[in-house]
Amino acid sequence: VTTNPRPPHPTTSPALRSxxxxxxxxxxxxxxxxxxxCVFHNPDDDMDVVGVRVGDRLVDCAMLHDAGVLDDxxxxxxxxxxxxxxxxxLDLAALPRAMRVALREKLQAFLAEGAAxxxxxxxxxxxxxxxxxxxxxxxxMERVPNYTDFYASVHHATNVGSMFRPTNPxxxxxxxxxxxxxxxxxxxVVSGTPVVRPSGQHAPAEEGGTPTFGxxxxxxxxxxxxxxxxxxxxxxxxxxxxxxxxxILGLVLVNDWSARDLQKWEYQPLGPFxxxxxxxxVSPYVVTPEALSPFRCGAYERPAGDxxxxxxxxxxxxxxxxxxxITLEVWLASAEMRDxxxxxxxxxxxxxxxxxxxxxxxxAHHASNGCNLLPGDLIASGTVSGPERxxxxxxxxxxxxxxxxxxxxxxxxxxxxxxIQLPTGEARAFLADGDExxxxxxxxxxxFRRIGFGECRGVVAAGNHRT
Amino acid sequence: VTTNPRPPHPTTSPALRSxxxxxxxxxxxxxxxxxxxCVFHNPDDDMDVVGVRVGDRLVDCAMLHDAGVLDDxxxxxxxxxxxxxxxxxLDLAALPRAMRVALREKLQAFLAEGAAxxxxxxxxxxxxxxxxxxxxxxxxMERVPNYTDFYASVHHATNVGSMFRPTNPxxxxxxxxxxxxxxxxxxxVVSGTPVVRPSGQHAPAEEGGTPTFGxxxxxxxxxxxxxxxxxxxxxxxxxxxxxxxxxILGLVLVNDWSARDLQKWEYQPLGPFxxxxxxxxVSPYVVTPEALSPFRCGAYERPAGDxxxxxxxxxxxxxxxxxxxITLEVWLASAEMRDxxxxxxxxxxxxxxxxxxxxxxxxAHHASNGCNLLPGDLIASGTVSGPERxxxxxxxxxxxxxxxxxxxxxxxxxxxxxxIQLPTGEARAFLADGDExxxxxxxxxxxFRRIGFGECRGVVAAGNHRT
Numbered sequence: 001v002t003t004n005p006r007p008p009h010p011t012t013s014p015a016l017r018s019x020x021x022x023x024x025x026x027x028x029x030x031x032x033x034x035x036x037x038c039v040f041h042n043p044d045d046d047m048d049v050v051g052v053r054v055g056d057r058l059v060d061c062a063m064l065h066d067a068g069v070l071d072d073x074x075x076x077x078x079x080x081x082x083x084x085x086x087x088x089x090l091d092l093a094a095l096p097r098a099m100r101v102a103l104r105e106k107l108q109a110f111l112a113e114g115a116a117x118x119x120x121x122x123x124x125x126x127x128x129x130x131x132x133x134x135x136x137x138x139x140x141m142e143r144v145p146n147y148t149d150f151y152a153s154v155h156h157a158t159n160v161g162s163m164f165r166p167t168n169p170x171x172x173x174x175x176x177x178x179x180x181x182x183x184x185x186x187x188x189v190v191s192g193t194p195v196v197r198p199s200g201q202h203a204p205a206e207e208g209g210t211p212t213f214g215x216x217x218x219x220x221x222x223x224x225x226x227x228x229x230x231x232x233x234x235x236x237x238x239x240x241x242x243x244x245x246x247x248i249l250g251l252v253l254v255n256d257w258s259a260r261d262l263q264k265w266e267y268q269p270l271g272p273f274x275x276x277x278x279x280x281x282v283s284p285y286v287v288t289p290e291a292l293s294p295f296r297c298g299a300y301e302r303p304a305g306d307x308x309x310x311x312x313x314x315x316x317x318x319x320x321x322x323x324x325x326i327t328l329e330v331w332l333a334s335a336e337m338r339d340x341x342x343x344x345x346x347x348x349x350x351x352x353x354x355x356x357x358x359x360x361x362x363x364a365h366h367a368s369n370g371c372n373l374l375p376g377d378l379i380a381s382g383t384v385s386g387p388e389r390x391x392x393x394x395x396x397x398x399x400x401x402x403x404x405x406x407x408x409x410x411x412x413x414x415x416x417x418x419x420i421q422l423p424t425g426e427a428r429a430f431l432a433d434g435d436e437x438x439x440x441x442x443x444x445x446x447x448f449r450r451i452g453f454g455e456c457r458g459v460v461a462a463g464n465h466r467t
Numbered sequence: 468v469t470t471n472p473r474p475p476h477p478t479t480s481p482a483l484r485s486x487x488x489x490x491x492x493x494x495x496x497x498x499x500x501x502x503x504x505c506v507f508h509n510p511d512d513d514m515d516v517v518g519v520r521v522g523d524r525l526v527d528c529a530m531l532h533d534a535g536v537l538d539d540x541x542x543x544x545x546x547x548x549x550x551x552x553x554x555x556x557l558d559l560a561a562l563p564r565a566m567r568v569a570l571r572e573k574l575q576a577f578l579a580e581g582a583a584x585x586x587x588x589x590x591x592x593x594x595x596x597x598x599x600x601x602x603x604x605x606x607x608m609e610r611v612p613n614y615t616d617f618y619a620s621v622h623h624a625t626n627v628g629s630m631f632r633p634t635n636p637x638x639x640x641x642x643x644x645x646x647x648x649x650x651x652x653x654x655x656v657v658s659g660t661p662v663v664r665p666s667g668q669h670a671p672a673e674e675g676g677t678p679t680f681g682x683x684x685x686x687x688x689x690x691x692x693x694x695x696x697x698x699x700x701x702x703x704x705x706x707x708x709x710x711x712x713x714x715i716l717g718l719v720l721v722n723d724w725s726a727r728d729l730q731k732w733e734y735q736p737l738g739p740f741x742x743x744x745x746x747x748x749v750s751p752y753v754v755t756p757e758a759l760s761p762f763r764c765g766a767y768e769r770p771a772g773d774x775x776x777x778x779x780x781x782x783x784x785x786x787x788x789x790x791x792x793i794t795l796e797v798w799l800a801s802a803e804m805r806d807x808x809x810x811x812x813x814x815x816x817x818x819x820x821x822x823x824x825x826x827x828x829x830x831a832h833h834a835s836n837g838c839n840l841l842p843g844d845l846i847a848s849g850t851v852s853g854p855e856r857x858x859x860x861x862x863x864x865x866x867x868x869x870x871x872x873x874x875x876x877x878x879x880x881x882x883x884x885x886x887i888q889l890p891t892g893e894a895r896a897f898l899a900d901g902d903e904x905x906x907x908x909x910x911x912x913x914x915f916r917r918i919g920f921g922e923c924r925g926v927v928a929a930g931n932h933r934t
Binding site: 030096143145146151161171172173176177179180181182183184185186187189196198199200201203204207208210211213216235237238259262265266267268269270271272273274277278279305307310311312326365366368369371372373374377461463 | 628
């Protein structure tokens with residue numbers, strides 16, 4: 001019997017209940033065991049504040065700190081005070097991990113059923129707690145310092161490779177390197193922000209011809225998981241794999257919107273650029289490593305014949321518990337569906353446990369050349385696709401590059417190249433204006449409370465296109 | 468006779484002289500016509516301040532503002548005050564361009580020969596002016612919000628393409644798209660910062676073999692010009708070419724250090740990542756568009772047969788004056804050369820006027836999909852190489868990938884694949900520990916004062932390599 005190197009954190013004990021009744025719903029995403037960090041607009045004080053979500057409520061952490069609930073010492077100018085009175089999670093990410101864990105424990109104590117009452121506590125329960133429907137959520141980071149996007153699903157890489165390089169789908173480096181590239185940080189937006197359809201260059205119709213400039217015709221989503229980073233490292237000092245997870249503030253859902261036609265024409269030889277930089281959507285709740293601790297799983301089981309990771313990307317803890325068992329779904333609702341009062345339809349369901357590389361491996365690789373990672377940086381996993389057809393995390397894969405604009409059209413009914421049928425009779429090979437994409441993610445376990453990520457939503461808005 | 472659409476700015480009049488005598492040296496980089504923005508540590512106040520360089524002096528702009536020299540209204544809490552009392556140039560970059568131009572004019576008036584005297588002015592001339600040798604320069608931006616690296620020299624792209632894709636050196640998109648990719652912002656450092664040799668994965672010796680992890684063996688520099696951005700655009704709103712230059716705060720020299728062996732193995736299919744993210748060095752002086760106004764030149768003259776740029780990348784002003792006629796040099800001094808008191812040797816000399824795409828085209832393209840550019844963002848040009856052998860802006864090109872570690876060695880005396888000979892008898896195919904690379908840049912014109920960029924320096928430090 002091996003000892004679990006990463007036992008569930010005590011704050012995830014399933015016995016804990018909250019006086020916020022909606023937190024005790026077993027089907028809910030946000031029990032008192034979750035307590036994800038977020039940022040919301042406190043309408044009473046007219047300012048953006050650090051919060052946690054519990055049940056259908058948001059709790060203003062700055063106000064709790066002010067009332068002395070979160071910090072025994074009640075420092076007015078310490079790092080905890082600064083982090084909680086900031087307009088986003090950047091300073092929280094810069095705290096030592098132990099301080100965040102201590103805060104989490106005190107938040108949980110305040111929110112727990114049977115917590116000490118008294119008039120002051122009762123008043124605070126009213127004043128610092130908001131219904132989520134009545135306030136606006138903000139992005140976890142006002143400005144993400146750096147954004148890196150990986151490519152860690154071997155299923156996704158193989159699918160995409162098969163379409164564009166049929167003879168050579170998976171490149172020789174894939175199973176040795178957690179492939180990644182720098183993404184655009186400025187265009188990261190929070191769930192609910194409309195995504196304007198980009199314009200850009202389209203490849204010439206024939207070789208040697210002239211490209212055209214116009215609206216993207218092959219707009220896609222990509223289902224990803226992101227990690228906001230904490231701590232960081234000095235330039236020139238790598239982060240060993242064993243310490244990589246100390247640099248994770250928490251996880252979010254990421255929609256890496258992609259303009260496939262722009263990408264195909266621009267990406268050689270230096271990688272995706274404008275095909276991605278028009279928008280990347282993140283979910284507002286940063287789910288902590290502590291909340292996720294019951295849902296750790298082994299790293300990807302490499303099939304026989306696959307190479308072992310190089311030593312700097314290998315250790316037993318990573319192999320045994322480097323993964324996160326998160327169920328992930330993509331849902332779609334067209335404008336017509338919403339007009340007719342229909343809910344979204346599910347396009348896919350997959351699991352984050354199927355990634356070829358773990359987040360810890362991505363982090364250790366990223367810093368292996370001495371690159372300095374900063375608190376608040378976002379590292380996304382790349383599209384999460386599983387081996388099954390309905391576990392493909394992008395429309396490109398679901399319709400197998402079913403380009404309806406190609407001559408002849410690439411949509412071939414009866415094959416993989418089939419458009420997605422919506423209940424209105426509409427069909428999709430790629431996204432249409434007005435389409436809303438909704439990502440969902442959660443963890444379940446027979447003996448623990450469900451931990452959810454909430455939703456990552458975005459509606460495609462028509463662009464104001466110049467020619 | 469056509470009218471020059473971009474006449475030299477009045478602040479570049481060659482008749483202007485400064486009471487700082489070293490500014491009047493005709494061979495100097497920093498006459499009163501230049502006045503580049505910078506950040507330095509004021510040792511008296513023990514803080515980082517916004518400054519300008521003139522002659523061999525640095526002027527503390529915060530102090531001048533405090534004394535009422537720069538702002539007639541002398542607002543204590545206005546945007547100019549905030550920008551000048553900030554610890555870097557970020558807030559200055561967020562000002563409307565007209566405010567920066569007004570500041571420049573007032574700085575020039577204060578520094579001009581014959582400027583109003585009086586006891587107060589005399590005291591300020593002492594207190595706010597520092598010898599550049601006695602203070603430390605800081606990076607223009609403490610934290611660059613976003614960094615984008617282009618690939619705008621057709622000579623560089625053709626050289627590199629010939630080495631790695633001999634049958635297909637220049638890809639079909641090159642003459643239509645200003646190719647670029649997102650770089651790593653966190654590892655941008657200022658001139659003088661040592662650059663630690665990175666470790667990383669090296670390709671397997673034979674196909675299907677196992678890669679190794681270890682110190683980079685093929686470390687290179689890349690000579691580039693960068694633009695720090697001002698203003699910016701809203702997400703979803705492109706910047707038309709005609710307005711692109713309003714978004715330039717000023718230009719710097721950039722050394723885009725490159726680990727060629729890491730790059731070769733990692734860069735497919737998503738572009739360079741760890742091969743670049745260990746360090747990027749910028750020069751400390753941000754040379755303004757006004758100072759550079761006498762040195763505008765036409766865009767690259769596309770040879771017959773090359774396609775015209777698409778309409779969003781074309782206008783007469785760009786064609787006639789979109790370029791900058793900046794002479795650029797790379798110099799190298801090994802540790803042994805420095806020990807023996809030898810100065811650096813020149814490796815190359817080229818000109819920024821030979822770029823296939825102008826900075827305005829890069830900017831307009833970057834924002835053409837609605838990507839939001841932010842004040843303080845850095846856009847680099849890509850390696851500046853000319854058509855002549857001695858105008859190649861990287862060692863890779865100078866020694867034609869003269870990989871001494873290849874089997875058989877790729878150094879072939881008598882061909883392009885010749886190592887660089889140093890006066891100590893040392894030879895270089897790529898950079899050795901202790902090597903110092905110095906980039907220099909300046910503009911000259913018969914009827915205007917020389918405008919220089921100063922130097923962009925970096926010494927290669929041995930890495931502390933794990934295996």
